[in-house]
Amino acid sequence: MSPIRKIICLIKKPASRLTSIITNNTGVSAIEFALIAPFLLLLLFGGTELLQGILISRQVTLAATTVANIVTQYTSISSSNQMPDVLDASAQIFAPNPSSNATIVVSLVTIDGSGKAAVTWSQTLNGTARATGQSITVPASLDIPNTALIYSEATYAYTPIFDFMHLGTFNMYDSIFMGPREATTINLTP
Numbered sequence: 001m002s003p004i005r006k007i008i009c010l011i012k013k014p015a016s017r018l019t020s021i022i023t024n025n026t027g028v029s030a031i032e033f034a035l036i037a038p039f040l041l042l043l044l045f046g047g048t049e050l051l052q053g054i055l056i057s058r059q060v061t062l063a064a065t066t067v068a069n070i071v072t073q074y075t076s077i078s079s080s081n082q083m084p085d086v087l088d089a090s091a092q093i094f095a096p097n098p099s100s101n102a103t104i105v106v107s108l109v110t111i112d113g114s115g116k117a118a119v120t121w122s123q124t125l126n127g128t129a130r131a132t133g134q135s136i137t138v139p140a141s142l143d144i145p146n147t148a149l150i151y152s153e154a155t156y157a158y159t160p161i162f163d164f165m166h167l168g169t170f171n172m173y174d175s176i177f178m179g180p181r182e183a184t185t186i187n188l189t190p
Contacts, residue, residue: 008157049160053170056097060154061174063093067106067153068178075183079123080190081123087125094156103127108186109136109177110148117143117163129153142177148185149177 067090067122077083091099107122107130116136122129130136142149153175160167180186 018171032050049162052161055159056156056158057172058175059094059157060172063090063102064152064154064174066090066093066175067104067154068150068176071106071121071152071186072150072178072181074186076189078188078189083123087123091125099127101157105153107151108148108188109138109151110185111138111143111145113145115143117146123188134136147179149179150186152176152178
């Protein structure tokens with residue numbers, strides 16, 4: 001073999017190797033998966049956290065509504081017997097999430113002849129009750145002099161399951177006003 005042919009063969013071999021590397025498709029799927037996997041994991045965990053947050057937000061609304069709905073059916077309610085049962089039962093709405101993260105406050109708001117709304121009594125689960133006489137802002141459509149309303153509030157301290165974005169705890173809150181059904185007011189007895 002002539003020296004020129006040997007040089008041409010040596011030049012052709014690396015070129016053919018380079019061509020085979022460029023045209024070789026083995027491993028392309030693994031590279032594509034490695035590029036897409038972080039996005040898919042973000043989508044999975046982010047979607048899970050978002051869905052869990054929406055679920056708990058709905059449960060907060062349901063808890064506030066349920067407490068108000070039950071209490072408005074009484075003409076007189078016992079602070080030692082009936083009210084703890086109502087509040088404990090409403091905390092079960094948050095199952096399977098821990099009900100210890102839930103705070104529920106129910107208050108009777110009395111609106112006097114001049115339209116000033118103030119708390120007459122208040123009871124709570126896992127929180128602080130509103131002070132008697134505390135002023136409350138009532139929606140204009142419900143601000144009717146010489147009436148009473150039940151004001152129910154629910155709060156839930158939600159910490160995401162994964163919290164991979166390190167957002168921390170969210171305090172979800174909802175409240176509702178409802179009028180008594182059986183009488184003009186609801187008395188709280190010991």
